[in-house]
Amino acid sequence: ISPAPENDSLYQAMGGQAGINRVVEGLLYQIADDERIVHHFADTDIVRLQEKLQEQFCVEAGGPCVYSGDSMADVHAGFELTEADFNALVEDLIAAMEAEQLPVTVQNRLLQRLAPMRADIIYR
Numbered sequence: 841i842s843p844a845p846e847n848d849s850l851y852q853a854m855g856g857q858a859g860i861n862r863v864v865e866g867l868l869y870q871i872a873d874d875e876r877i878v879h880h881f882a883d884t885d886i887v888r889l890q891e892k893l894q895e896q897f898c899v900e901a902g903g904p905c906v907y908s909g910d911s912m913a914d915v916h917a918g919f920e921l922t923e924a925d926f927n928a929l930v931e932d933l934i935a936a937m938e939a940e941q942l943p944v945t946v947q948n949r950l951l952q953r954l955a956p957m958r959a960d961i962i963y964r
């Protein structure tokens with residue numbers, strides 16, 4: 841787990857919670873259309889996933905939120921996710937951020953916050 845950001849500049853650059861929520865919604869639509877990975881979500885409570893992603897992205901962007909979901913290792917264990925699965929989801933997230941016209945510098949700051957989670961998400 842990386843330490844929380846020291847300020848909320850990324851949260852502000854993403855448009856606060858409303859902007860983050862639009863990115864999360866776009867991500868969920870991208871995943872729904874992504875035949876490479878959508879099968880993993882067949883039994884998922886999407887309303888819960890949306891809520892937890894909204895919280896998590898807010899925290900990682902330095903916003904005033906608390907993440908109430910489970911650990912990345914616990915959540916993703918059992919899906920046997922590959923590096924290709926991980927990269928596909930990152931591509932979907934980038935597409936969602938592009939659709940919100942977030943500058944690449946802002947996109948990269950969020951991706952850098954999420955990248956360290958990779959080791960907990962990919963199956964070993």
Ligand code: HEM
Pocket residue numbers: 877880881883884885888889892893896908909910911915916919921925926927929954955957958961
């Ligand atoms: C940076 C990458 C990722 C992040 C930040 C992330 C984040 C999350 C979060 C916050 C949750 C909700 C946890 C909870 O309900 O308590 C979740 C659930 C889930 N994630 Fe990920 N995830 C990532 C990558 C992936 C990938 C690559 C896949 C599959 C292709 C995946 C599949 C799932 C599934 C299927 C669930 C729902 C689990 C269930 O229904 O019990 N995730 N993820």
